[in-house]
Amino acid sequence: MKNILILPAMALALSSCSMMAGNMMMKPHMLSKQPAGMALASSGTVTPKMSGTMVMTTAKLMGLAPSTYYVAHYHLMGTKSANPCASGGDAILASKIVGQTDAAGMVTLSGSVDKTVIMNAKYFNVHTATGPDGTPADAGVSCTSLDVAMMK
Secondary structure, eight states: OHHHHHHHHHHHHHHHHHHHHHHHHHOOEEEEEOTTOOSOOOEEEEEEEEETTEEEEEEEEESSOTTOEEEEEEEOOOSSOSSGGGSOOOBOGGGOEEEEOOTTSOEEEEEEEEHHHHTTOOEEEEEEBSSTTOOBOSSOSEEEEOOGGGGO
């Protein structure tokens, strides 16, 4: 009788752990208006997912200027503030993702980068871009703090 009670309890505990691990890797981070930005009140999510040694990132935003290019990338922690999104950290250029909004101001940005490249990233930032090459035109319109080290 004890074995029957212990096994279901262990199965429940193990399934809870695997669900938690899956949620940690795939949990969307909420993007919100960049503190330093002078741009629109955009919102959305960024979802990093592990696939082997690669981190696949998908950012979905709305409330942006229509038919406009945007560039997103991971950033290191800067020194201007304890708030990662206001810290002014260096962009990790290898993680650059560029896209253009539709007529309603919505965009989905997708890209992948080796996890070793972004392991020290502290935030994900979206900027208005000057064009399809992805040169940032502002300090950012939308940002989220994150802990990429969770994906080790």
